[in-house]
Amino acid sequence: MIDLKALRDDPDRARASQQARGDDPAKVDALLAAADARRNAVTVADELRAEQKAVSSSVRTATPEERPAVLHRAKALAAKVKEAEVDQAAAEEALRLAHLAVPNVVAGAPPGGEADFVVLEHVGEVPSYHFEVRDHLDIGTALGAIDTERGAKVSGSRFAFLTGDGALLELALVNLAMASAVANGFTPVIAPALVRPEAMEGTGFLGAHAAEVYKLEADDLYLVGTSEVPLAAYHSGEILELPKRYAGFSSCFRREAGSHGKDTRGIIRVHQFDKVEMFSYVALADAEAEHQRLLQWEKDFLTELELPFRVLDVAAGDLGSSAARKYDCEAWLPSQQRWLELTSTSNCTDFQARRLGVRTRTESGLEPVATLNGTLCAIGRTIAVLLEVHQRADGSVHVPKALQPLLGGRAALTPGLTPA
RNA sequence: GGAGACGUCGCAUAGUCCGGUCGAGUGCGCCUCACUGCUAAUGAGGUAUGGGGCAACCCAUCGGAGGUUCAAAUCCUCUCGUCUCCGCCA
Numbered sequence: 001m002i003d004l005k006a007l008r009d010d011p012d013r014a015r016a017s018q019q020a021r022g023d024d025p026a027k028v029d030a031l032l033a034a035a036d037a038r039r040n041a042v043t044v045a046d047e048l049r050a051e052q053k054a055v056s057s058s059v060r061t062a063t064p065e066e067r068p069a070v071l072h073r074a075k076a077l078a079a080k081v082k083e084a085e086v087d088q089a090a091a092e093e094a095l096r097l098a099h100l101a102v103p104n105v106v107a108g109a110p111p112g113g114e115a116d117f118v119v120l121e122h123v124g125e126v127p128s129y130h131f132e133v134r135d136h137l138d139i140g141t142a143l144g145a146i147d148t149e150r151g152a153k154v155s156g157s158r159f160a161f162l163t164g165d166g167a168l169l170e171l172a173l174v175n176l177a178m179a180s181a182v183a184n185g186f187t188p189v190i191a192p193a194l195v196r197p198e199a200m201e202g203t204g205f206l207g208a209h210a211a212e213v214y215k216l217e218a219d220d221l222y223l224v225g226t227s228e229v230p231l232a233a234y235h236s237g238e239i240l241e242l243p244k245r246y247a248g249f250s251s252c253f254r255r256e257a258g259s260h261g262k263d264t265r266g267i268i269r270v271h272q273f274d275k276v277e278m279f280s281y282v283a284l285a286d287a288e289a290e291h292q293r294l295l296q297w298e299k300d301f302l303t304e305l306e307l308p309f310r311v312l313d314v315a316a317g318d319l320g321s322s323a324a325r326k327y328d329c330e331a332w333l334p335s336q337q338r339w340l341e342l343t344s345t346s347n348c349t350d351f352q353a354r355r356l357g358v359r360t361r362t363e364s365g366l367e368p369v370a371t372l373n374g375t376l377c378a379i380g381r382t383i384a385v386l387l388e389v390h391q392r393a394d395g396s397v398h399v400p401k402a403l404q405p406l407l408g409g410r411a412a413l414t415p416g417l418t419p420a
Numbered sequence: 421g422g423a424g425a426c427g428u429c430g431c432a433u434a435g436u437c438c439g440g441u442c443g444a445g446u447g448c449g450c451c452u453c454a455c456u457g458c459u460a461a462u463g464a465g466g467u468a469u470g471g472g473g474c475a476a477c478c479c480a481u482c483g484g485a486g487g488u489u490c491a492a493a494u495c496c497u498c499u500c501g502u503c504u505c506c507g508c509c510a
Contacts, residue, residue, distance in 0.1 A: 042471070046479040056491045074490035414458055
Protein backbone atom coordinates (compact mmCIF):
# COMPACT_ATOMS: atom_id res chain seq x y z
CA MET A 1 0.00 0.00 0.00
CA ILE A 2 1.34 3.36 -0.91
CA ASP A 3 1.37 6.27 1.52
CA LEU A 4 -1.82 8.29 1.10
CA LYS A 5 -0.36 11.41 2.70
CA ALA A 6 2.58 11.40 0.32
CA LEU A 7 0.19 10.73 -2.53
CA ARG A 8 -1.94 13.75 -1.67
CA ASP A 9 1.15 15.95 -1.47
CA ASP A 10 2.47 14.85 -4.83
CA PRO A 11 0.02 12.89 -6.96
CA ASP A 12 2.06 13.56 -10.10
CA ARG A 13 4.87 11.39 -8.85
CA ALA A 14 2.50 8.44 -8.53
CA ARG A 15 0.96 9.15 -11.93
CA ALA A 16 4.41 9.22 -13.51
CA SER A 17 5.22 5.95 -11.77
CA GLN A 18 2.11 4.35 -13.22
CA GLN A 19 3.11 5.70 -16.62
CA ALA A 20 6.58 4.14 -16.29
CA ARG A 21 5.11 0.79 -15.34
CA GLY A 22 2.73 0.89 -18.28
CA ASP A 23 -0.11 0.86 -15.77
CA ASP A 24 -3.12 3.16 -15.73
CA PRO A 25 -2.45 6.57 -14.10
CA ALA A 26 -6.19 7.00 -13.59
CA LYS A 27 -5.95 4.47 -10.76
CA VAL A 28 -4.13 7.13 -8.79
CA ASP A 29 -7.01 9.56 -9.14
CA ALA A 30 -9.52 6.83 -8.32
CA LEU A 31 -7.57 6.19 -5.15
CA LEU A 32 -7.57 9.87 -4.20
CA ALA A 33 -11.31 10.07 -4.82
CA ALA A 34 -11.93 6.95 -2.73
CA ALA A 35 -9.86 8.41 0.08
CA ASP A 36 -11.91 11.60 0.08
CA ALA A 37 -15.15 9.65 -0.01
CA ARG A 38 -14.04 7.61 2.96
CA ARG A 39 -13.06 10.69 4.90
CA ASN A 40 -16.51 12.18 4.34
CA ALA A 41 -18.27 8.99 5.35
CA VAL A 42 -16.21 8.77 8.52
CA THR A 43 -16.93 12.37 9.44
CA VAL A 44 -20.67 11.84 9.06
CA ALA A 45 -20.58 8.67 11.14
CA ASP A 46 -18.37 10.24 13.81
CA GLU A 47 -20.76 13.12 14.35
CA LEU A 48 -23.75 10.82 14.62
CA ARG A 49 -21.93 8.56 17.02
CA ALA A 50 -21.00 11.48 19.25
CA GLU A 51 -24.62 12.61 19.38
CA GLN A 52 -25.84 9.11 20.08
CA LYS A 53 -23.36 8.72 22.91
CA ALA A 54 -24.63 11.85 24.60
CA VAL A 55 -28.27 10.87 24.31
CA SER A 56 -27.55 7.33 25.33
CA SER A 57 -25.83 8.32 28.54
CA SER A 58 -28.74 10.63 29.41
CA VAL A 59 -31.08 7.65 29.40
CA ARG A 60 -29.96 6.47 32.81
CA THR A 61 -30.07 9.93 34.39
CA ALA A 62 -33.51 10.75 33.00
CA THR A 63 -36.47 11.00 35.34
CA PRO A 64 -39.20 8.40 34.89
CA GLU A 65 -41.35 11.02 33.13
CA GLU A 66 -38.61 12.01 30.66
CA ARG A 67 -37.51 8.47 30.03
CA PRO A 68 -39.87 7.40 27.24
CA ALA A 69 -39.09 10.48 25.16
CA VAL A 70 -35.33 10.13 25.63
CA LEU A 71 -35.45 6.44 24.78
CA HIS A 72 -37.42 7.21 21.66
CA ARG A 73 -34.80 9.74 20.56
CA ALA A 74 -32.00 7.31 21.37
CA LYS A 75 -33.57 4.58 19.30
CA ALA A 76 -34.03 6.87 16.32
CA LEU A 77 -30.39 7.94 16.55
CA ALA A 78 -29.21 4.36 16.84
CA ALA A 79 -30.89 3.58 13.55
CA LYS A 80 -29.23 6.55 11.88
CA VAL A 81 -25.84 5.54 13.22
CA LYS A 82 -26.31 2.06 11.85
CA GLU A 83 -27.01 3.49 8.41
CA ALA A 84 -24.01 5.79 8.56
CA GLU A 85 -21.80 2.87 9.59
CA VAL A 86 -22.94 0.84 6.62
CA ASP A 87 -21.93 3.75 4.38
CA GLN A 88 -18.63 4.05 6.18
CA ALA A 89 -17.87 0.37 5.77
CA ALA A 90 -18.67 0.56 2.07
CA ALA A 91 -16.44 3.61 1.64
CA GLU A 92 -13.62 1.87 3.50
CA GLU A 93 -13.90 -1.23 1.36
CA ALA A 94 -13.88 0.88 -1.79
CA LEU A 95 -10.77 2.65 -0.55
CA ARG A 96 -9.10 -0.66 0.25
CA LEU A 97 -9.73 -1.95 -3.26
CA ALA A 98 -8.53 1.27 -4.85
CA HIS A 99 -5.48 1.13 -2.63
CA LEU A 100 -4.66 -2.46 -3.58
CA ALA A 101 -4.94 -1.56 -7.25
CA VAL A 102 -2.06 0.90 -7.08
CA PRO A 103 1.41 -0.67 -7.07
CA ASN A 104 4.43 0.82 -5.32
CA VAL A 105 5.86 4.05 -6.68
CA VAL A 106 8.94 3.19 -8.71
CA ALA A 107 12.20 4.78 -7.64
CA GLY A 108 14.88 5.11 -10.28
CA ALA A 109 14.01 2.04 -12.32
CA PRO A 110 14.29 2.47 -16.08
CA PRO A 111 10.89 2.97 -17.76
CA GLY A 112 9.43 0.30 -20.01
CA GLY A 113 8.76 -3.43 -19.96
CA GLU A 114 10.55 -6.72 -19.65
CA ALA A 115 13.02 -6.00 -22.44
CA ASP A 116 13.91 -2.51 -21.26
CA PHE A 117 16.31 -3.45 -18.48
CA VAL A 118 19.65 -1.72 -18.18
CA VAL A 119 22.77 -3.85 -17.81
CA LEU A 120 24.75 -2.38 -14.94
CA GLU A 121 27.83 -4.56 -15.13
CA HIS A 122 29.37 -7.88 -16.10
CA VAL A 123 31.32 -9.93 -13.60
CA GLY A 124 33.61 -12.72 -14.75
CA GLU A 125 34.37 -13.99 -18.23
CA VAL A 126 31.78 -15.73 -20.36
CA PRO A 127 33.44 -19.13 -20.74
CA SER A 128 34.25 -20.80 -24.03
CA TYR A 129 34.64 -24.53 -24.44
CA HIS A 130 36.80 -26.44 -26.89
CA PHE A 131 34.33 -29.33 -26.84
CA GLU A 132 30.64 -29.65 -27.48
CA VAL A 133 28.87 -28.40 -24.39
CA ARG A 134 26.12 -30.47 -22.86
CA ASP A 135 23.21 -29.09 -20.96
CA HIS A 136 22.68 -29.54 -17.24
CA LEU A 137 20.19 -32.36 -17.71
CA ASP A 138 22.62 -34.45 -19.75
CA ILE A 139 25.42 -33.77 -17.32
CA GLY A 140 23.20 -34.31 -14.31
CA THR A 141 21.77 -37.53 -15.67
CA ALA A 142 25.24 -38.87 -16.41
CA LEU A 143 26.36 -37.96 -12.90
CA GLY A 144 23.27 -39.57 -11.41
CA ALA A 145 22.50 -36.18 -9.94
CA ILE A 146 19.20 -35.29 -11.60
CA ASP A 147 16.28 -37.57 -12.43
CA THR A 148 13.46 -35.79 -14.22
CA GLU A 149 11.94 -38.94 -15.73
CA ARG A 150 11.09 -40.40 -12.38
CA GLY A 151 10.15 -36.93 -11.20
CA ALA A 152 7.51 -36.90 -13.93
CA LYS A 153 6.42 -40.46 -13.13
CA VAL A 154 5.89 -39.67 -9.48
CA SER A 155 4.71 -36.06 -9.53
CA GLY A 156 4.24 -34.93 -13.12
CA SER A 157 6.02 -32.61 -15.47
CA ARG A 158 8.29 -29.94 -14.00
CA PHE A 159 9.23 -32.13 -11.05
CA ALA A 160 12.61 -33.71 -10.48
CA PHE A 161 14.50 -35.84 -8.03
CA LEU A 162 17.94 -34.69 -7.00
CA THR A 163 19.94 -37.81 -6.33
CA GLY A 164 23.48 -38.71 -5.31
CA ASP A 165 25.79 -35.77 -5.94
CA GLY A 166 22.78 -33.68 -6.91
CA ALA A 167 21.37 -34.06 -3.43
CA LEU A 168 24.78 -33.49 -1.86
CA LEU A 169 25.28 -30.42 -4.02
CA GLU A 170 22.00 -28.98 -2.77
CA LEU A 171 23.00 -29.49 0.85
CA ALA A 172 26.42 -28.01 0.21
CA LEU A 173 24.92 -24.93 -1.42
CA VAL A 174 22.45 -24.47 1.43
CA ASN A 175 25.24 -24.71 3.96
CA LEU A 176 27.48 -22.33 2.07
CA ALA A 177 24.65 -19.83 1.63
CA MET A 178 23.62 -19.99 5.25
CA ALA A 179 27.20 -19.67 6.45
CA SER A 180 27.79 -16.58 4.36
CA ALA A 181 24.46 -15.10 5.45
CA VAL A 182 25.35 -15.61 9.09
CA ALA A 183 28.76 -14.05 8.46
CA ASN A 184 26.94 -11.03 7.02
CA GLY A 185 24.79 -10.63 10.11
CA PHE A 186 21.64 -12.47 9.09
CA THR A 187 19.61 -14.60 11.45
CA PRO A 188 19.13 -18.01 9.85
CA VAL A 189 15.51 -19.15 9.64
CA ILE A 190 13.76 -22.30 8.55
CA ALA A 191 10.41 -20.90 7.47
CA PRO A 192 7.03 -22.56 7.01
CA ALA A 193 6.13 -23.18 3.38
CA LEU A 194 2.40 -23.14 4.12
CA VAL A 195 0.87 -19.81 5.08
CA ARG A 196 -2.51 -18.29 5.80
CA PRO A 197 -4.22 -16.03 3.28
CA GLU A 198 -3.30 -12.87 5.23
CA ALA A 199 0.39 -13.60 4.84
CA MET A 200 -0.01 -14.18 1.12
CA GLU A 201 -2.10 -11.06 0.64
CA GLY A 202 0.12 -8.90 2.82
CA THR A 203 3.11 -9.57 0.64
CA GLY A 204 1.18 -8.81 -2.51
CA PHE A 205 1.20 -12.26 -4.07
CA LEU A 206 -2.55 -12.60 -4.41
CA GLY A 207 -2.82 -9.71 -6.84
CA ALA A 208 -1.70 -10.12 -10.42
CA HIS A 209 0.17 -13.34 -9.65
CA ALA A 210 -2.65 -15.21 -7.91
CA ALA A 211 -2.67 -17.85 -10.66
CA GLU A 212 0.96 -18.68 -9.88
CA VAL A 213 0.13 -19.76 -6.35
CA TYR A 214 -0.81 -23.21 -5.07
CA LYS A 215 -3.73 -23.22 -2.70
CA LEU A 216 -4.88 -25.95 -0.35
CA GLU A 217 -8.62 -25.45 -0.43
CA ALA A 218 -9.43 -27.90 2.32
CA ASP A 219 -7.29 -26.01 4.83
CA ASP A 220 -7.39 -22.46 3.46
CA LEU A 221 -3.61 -22.39 3.25
CA TYR A 222 -1.24 -21.39 0.49
CA LEU A 223 2.07 -22.92 -0.54
CA VAL A 224 4.62 -20.14 -0.68
CA GLY A 225 6.48 -19.37 -3.88
CA THR A 226 9.33 -17.88 -1.85
CA SER A 227 10.20 -17.58 1.81
CA GLU A 228 9.87 -13.84 1.34
CA VAL A 229 6.23 -14.47 2.26
CA PRO A 230 6.72 -16.03 5.70
CA LEU A 231 9.69 -13.74 6.44
CA ALA A 232 7.67 -10.61 5.65
CA ALA A 233 4.69 -11.83 7.63
CA TYR A 234 6.96 -12.92 10.48
CA HIS A 235 6.83 -9.49 12.11
CA SER A 236 3.39 -8.42 10.91
CA GLY A 237 1.61 -6.16 13.33
CA GLU A 238 4.77 -5.61 15.34
CA ILE A 239 6.87 -2.64 16.35
CA LEU A 240 10.51 -3.39 15.62
CA GLU A 241 14.00 -2.32 16.54
CA LEU A 242 15.92 -1.92 13.29
CA PRO A 243 17.61 -3.28 11.37
CA LYS A 244 16.60 -6.93 11.27
CA ARG A 245 18.01 -9.35 8.74
CA TYR A 246 16.85 -12.90 8.15
CA ALA A 247 18.09 -15.62 5.84
CA GLY A 248 15.23 -18.01 5.30
CA PHE A 249 15.47 -21.48 3.89
CA SER A 250 12.33 -23.05 2.53
CA SER A 251 10.89 -25.00 -0.32
CA CYS A 252 9.19 -22.84 -2.93
CA PHE A 253 6.18 -23.87 -4.96
CA ARG A 254 5.10 -22.31 -8.23
CA ARG A 255 2.34 -23.37 -10.56
CA GLU A 256 4.11 -21.93 -13.61
CA ALA A 257 0.66 -21.37 -15.02
CA GLY A 258 1.53 -19.12 -17.93
CA SER A 259 4.81 -20.70 -18.90
CA HIS A 260 3.77 -23.63 -21.07
CA GLY A 261 6.62 -24.76 -23.26
CA LYS A 262 9.13 -22.44 -21.61
CA ASP A 263 12.22 -24.03 -20.05
CA THR A 264 10.61 -27.45 -20.10
CA ARG A 265 13.88 -29.34 -20.12
CA GLY A 266 15.79 -29.99 -16.92
CA ILE A 267 15.36 -28.22 -13.63
CA ILE A 268 15.51 -24.57 -14.62
CA ARG A 269 11.79 -24.06 -14.18
CA VAL A 270 10.11 -26.53 -11.84
CA HIS A 271 7.11 -26.53 -9.55
CA GLN A 272 9.14 -27.12 -6.42
CA PHE A 273 12.62 -26.01 -5.48
CA ASP A 274 14.51 -24.86 -2.42
CA LYS A 275 15.89 -21.44 -1.82
CA VAL A 276 17.81 -19.39 0.69
CA GLU A 277 16.31 -15.92 0.72
CA MET A 278 17.59 -12.79 2.42
CA PHE A 279 15.04 -10.48 3.98
CA SER A 280 15.74 -7.12 5.62
CA TYR A 281 13.68 -4.78 7.72
CA VAL A 282 15.36 -1.37 7.79
CA ALA A 283 14.46 2.29 8.29
CA LEU A 284 12.92 3.84 5.21
CA ALA A 285 15.85 6.24 4.87
CA ASP A 286 18.26 3.29 4.82
CA ALA A 287 16.38 1.25 2.22
CA GLU A 288 18.41 2.20 -0.84
CA ALA A 289 21.69 1.54 0.92
CA GLU A 290 20.38 -1.82 2.12
CA HIS A 291 19.33 -2.65 -1.42
CA GLN A 292 22.93 -2.09 -2.56
CA ARG A 293 24.16 -4.29 0.28
CA LEU A 294 21.80 -7.12 -0.67
CA LEU A 295 22.96 -6.88 -4.25
CA GLN A 296 26.58 -6.97 -3.13
CA TRP A 297 25.99 -10.09 -1.02
CA GLU A 298 24.36 -11.77 -4.00
CA LYS A 299 27.30 -10.86 -6.21
CA ASP A 300 29.75 -12.12 -3.59
CA PHE A 301 27.97 -15.46 -3.45
CA LEU A 302 27.92 -15.94 -7.23
CA THR A 303 31.57 -14.99 -7.31
CA GLU A 304 32.34 -17.64 -4.69
CA LEU A 305 30.69 -20.17 -6.97
CA GLU A 306 32.98 -18.98 -9.78
CA LEU A 307 30.05 -18.17 -12.03
CA PRO A 308 30.13 -15.39 -14.63
CA PHE A 309 27.08 -13.14 -14.42
CA ARG A 310 25.65 -9.77 -15.30
CA VAL A 311 23.60 -7.38 -13.18
CA LEU A 312 20.37 -5.85 -14.45
CA ASP A 313 18.48 -2.79 -13.35
CA VAL A 314 14.99 -4.14 -14.05
CA ALA A 315 12.57 -1.87 -15.89
CA ALA A 316 9.52 -0.41 -14.16
CA GLY A 317 7.04 -2.51 -16.09
CA ASP A 318 8.74 -5.72 -14.99
CA LEU A 319 8.71 -4.96 -11.26
CA GLY A 320 6.48 -6.78 -8.84
CA SER A 321 3.70 -4.62 -7.48
CA SER A 322 5.48 -4.26 -4.13
CA ALA A 323 8.84 -3.26 -5.55
CA ALA A 324 10.11 0.25 -6.13
CA ARG A 325 13.28 -1.06 -7.73
CA LYS A 326 14.76 -4.43 -8.55
CA TYR A 327 18.15 -5.79 -9.54
CA ASP A 328 18.58 -9.22 -11.09
CA CYS A 329 21.76 -11.21 -11.40
CA GLU A 330 21.81 -13.41 -14.46
CA ALA A 331 24.36 -16.17 -14.88
CA TRP A 332 25.61 -17.44 -18.20
CA LEU A 333 23.94 -20.65 -19.33
CA PRO A 334 26.37 -22.23 -21.82
CA SER A 335 23.98 -24.77 -23.37
CA GLN A 336 21.58 -22.04 -24.47
CA GLN A 337 24.14 -19.27 -24.91
CA ARG A 338 22.01 -16.95 -22.86
CA TRP A 339 21.73 -15.29 -19.48
CA LEU A 340 19.54 -16.92 -16.86
CA GLU A 341 18.16 -15.19 -13.77
CA LEU A 342 19.70 -16.67 -10.66
CA THR A 343 19.01 -13.99 -8.09
CA SER A 344 16.73 -11.02 -7.74
CA THR A 345 16.62 -8.33 -5.09
CA SER A 346 13.74 -5.90 -4.60
CA ASN A 347 13.38 -2.78 -2.53
CA CYS A 348 9.75 -2.70 -1.45
CA THR A 349 10.19 0.51 0.57
CA ASP A 350 7.28 0.81 3.01
CA PHE A 351 4.74 -0.75 0.63
CA GLN A 352 4.64 -4.23 2.19
CA ALA A 353 5.18 -2.91 5.70
CA ARG A 354 2.05 -0.77 5.47
CA ARG A 355 -0.06 -3.74 4.53
CA LEU A 356 1.50 -5.95 7.15
CA GLY A 357 1.53 -3.31 9.88
CA VAL A 358 5.27 -3.50 10.53
CA ARG A 359 6.46 -0.31 12.18
CA THR A 360 9.31 1.17 14.16
CA ARG A 361 9.60 3.90 16.78
CA THR A 362 11.09 7.16 15.60
CA GLU A 363 11.29 10.61 17.16
CA SER A 364 8.12 11.55 15.33
CA GLY A 365 6.21 8.45 16.45
CA LEU A 366 5.58 5.11 14.82
CA GLU A 367 6.47 4.82 11.17
CA PRO A 368 6.29 1.96 8.68
CA VAL A 369 9.62 0.29 8.05
CA ALA A 370 11.12 -0.62 4.68
CA THR A 371 11.31 -4.25 3.62
CA LEU A 372 13.76 -5.67 1.10
CA ASN A 373 14.33 -9.14 -0.18
CA GLY A 374 17.02 -10.79 -2.21
CA THR A 375 17.82 -14.29 -3.37
CA LEU A 376 20.95 -15.64 -1.86
CA CYS A 377 20.71 -19.01 -3.57
CA ALA A 378 17.93 -20.55 -5.62
CA ILE A 379 19.28 -24.05 -5.31
CA GLY A 380 17.88 -25.84 -8.36
CA ARG A 381 18.85 -23.22 -10.88
CA THR A 382 22.20 -22.73 -9.27
CA ILE A 383 22.90 -26.46 -9.59
CA ALA A 384 21.90 -26.35 -13.24
CA VAL A 385 24.21 -23.43 -13.97
CA LEU A 386 27.07 -24.89 -11.93
CA LEU A 387 26.94 -28.15 -13.83
CA GLU A 388 26.96 -26.40 -17.17
CA VAL A 389 29.53 -23.73 -16.50
CA HIS A 390 31.96 -26.02 -14.71
CA GLN A 391 31.64 -28.99 -17.07
CA ARG A 392 34.73 -30.53 -18.58
CA ALA A 393 35.40 -32.51 -21.73
CA ASP A 394 35.63 -35.79 -19.83
CA GLY A 395 32.15 -35.43 -18.39
CA SER A 396 33.33 -34.45 -14.92
CA VAL A 397 32.36 -31.19 -13.28
CA HIS A 398 34.72 -28.85 -11.49
CA VAL A 399 33.71 -28.05 -7.93
CA PRO A 400 34.30 -24.40 -6.94
CA LYS A 401 36.80 -24.01 -4.10
CA ALA A 402 34.19 -22.66 -1.71
CA LEU A 403 32.07 -25.77 -2.13
CA GLN A 404 34.85 -28.33 -1.90
CA PRO A 405 34.97 -28.56 1.90
CA LEU A 406 31.24 -29.18 1.86
CA LEU A 407 31.55 -32.00 -0.65
CA GLY A 408 34.07 -34.13 1.15
CA GLY A 409 37.01 -32.16 -0.21
CA ARG A 410 36.34 -33.26 -3.76
CA ALA A 411 37.62 -31.00 -6.54
CA ALA A 412 35.34 -32.56 -9.16
CA LEU A 413 32.14 -34.53 -9.56
CA THR A 414 32.67 -37.64 -11.64
CA PRO A 415 30.17 -40.05 -13.20
CA GLY A 416 30.01 -43.48 -11.65
CA LEU A 417 30.90 -42.49 -8.11
CA THR A 418 27.32 -42.62 -6.92
CA PRO A 419 24.69 -45.25 -7.77
CA ALA A 420 22.23 -44.36 -10.50
C1' G B 421 -8.96 -36.25 17.10
C1' G B 422 -11.43 -35.75 22.63
C1' A B 423 -11.79 -32.46 27.24
C1' G B 424 -10.83 -27.88 29.55
C1' A B 425 -8.70 -22.88 30.38
C1' C B 426 -7.43 -18.41 28.35
C1' G B 427 -6.73 -13.98 24.61
C1' U B 428 -7.38 -6.36 27.88
C1' C B 429 -2.88 -0.09 26.50
C1' G B 430 5.76 -2.41 25.67
C1' C B 431 5.58 -6.73 29.52
C1' A B 432 2.64 -8.79 33.60
C1' U B 433 -2.17 -8.33 35.30
C1' A B 434 -7.35 -6.07 37.39
C1' G B 435 -12.09 -5.34 35.28
C1' U B 436 -16.21 -9.80 32.53
C1' C B 437 -20.52 -13.39 37.17
C1' C B 438 -24.53 -8.46 38.29
C1' G B 439 -24.01 -3.94 30.62
C1' G B 440 -23.80 2.75 31.53
C1' U B 441 -19.56 6.29 36.38
C1' C B 442 -14.16 1.69 31.76
C1' G B 443 -10.40 3.94 26.51
C1' A B 444 -9.87 1.04 30.93
C1' G B 445 -7.05 0.34 37.52
C1' U B 446 -2.30 -1.67 39.47
C1' G B 447 2.93 -3.39 39.11
C1' C B 448 7.26 -3.48 35.97
C1' G B 449 9.67 -1.03 32.04
C1' C B 450 10.36 3.71 29.64
C1' C B 451 10.38 9.43 29.56
C1' U B 452 10.48 14.27 32.24
C1' C B 453 11.21 16.97 36.71
C1' A B 454 12.93 17.23 41.98
C1' C B 455 16.60 15.47 45.52
C1' U B 456 21.43 13.10 46.67
C1' G B 457 28.93 15.44 44.69
C1' C B 458 28.55 10.18 40.13
C1' U B 459 25.45 5.61 40.08
C1' A B 460 21.74 3.43 43.00
C1' A B 461 17.52 4.66 46.00
C1' U B 462 13.27 8.02 46.76
C1' G B 463 9.22 11.53 45.46
C1' A B 464 5.96 14.07 41.61
C1' G B 465 4.12 13.89 36.74
C1' G B 466 3.83 11.54 32.01
C1' U B 467 3.62 7.03 28.91
C1' A B 468 -1.63 2.44 23.61
C1' U B 469 -2.79 2.87 18.31
C1' G B 470 -5.37 4.86 14.11
C1' G B 471 -8.46 8.86 12.00
C1' G B 472 -10.29 14.13 12.16
C1' G B 473 -9.40 19.33 13.96
C1' C B 474 -5.30 25.64 14.34
C1' A B 475 -6.82 24.20 19.09
C1' A B 476 -9.94 22.84 23.26
C1' C B 477 -11.32 18.42 21.81
C1' C B 478 -14.06 14.58 18.90
C1' C B 479 -14.46 9.47 16.76
C1' A B 480 -12.82 4.32 16.39
C1' U B 481 -10.25 0.11 18.53
C1' C B 482 -10.17 -4.61 24.91
C1' G B 483 -7.72 -11.36 19.22
C1' G B 484 -11.31 -11.15 14.67
C1' A B 485 -16.40 -11.17 12.46
C1' G B 486 -21.51 -10.90 13.37
C1' G B 487 -25.77 -10.32 16.85
C1' U B 488 -28.84 -8.45 21.22
C1' U B 489 -29.46 -3.38 23.44
C1' C B 490 -30.84 3.48 23.85
C1' A B 491 -25.90 1.72 25.63
C1' A B 492 -21.08 -3.99 25.17
C1' A B 493 -14.11 -5.18 27.42
C1' U B 494 -18.65 -7.05 30.02
C1' C B 495 -24.39 -10.81 27.26
C1' C B 496 -25.13 -14.35 22.69
C1' U B 497 -23.21 -16.86 18.04
C1' C B 498 -19.33 -18.02 14.94
C1' U B 499 -14.15 -17.78 14.04
C1' C B 500 -8.78 -17.41 14.76
C1' G B 501 -4.89 -18.03 18.16
C1' U B 502 -2.42 -19.75 22.75
C1' C B 503 -1.92 -23.06 26.86
C1' U B 504 -3.00 -27.70 29.82
C1' C B 505 -4.59 -32.84 29.99
C1' C B 506 -5.86 -37.41 27.10
C1' G B 507 -5.30 -40.15 22.47
C1' C B 508 -2.16 -40.70 18.10
C1' C B 509 2.33 -39.92 15.54
C1' A B 510 7.76 -38.41 12.57
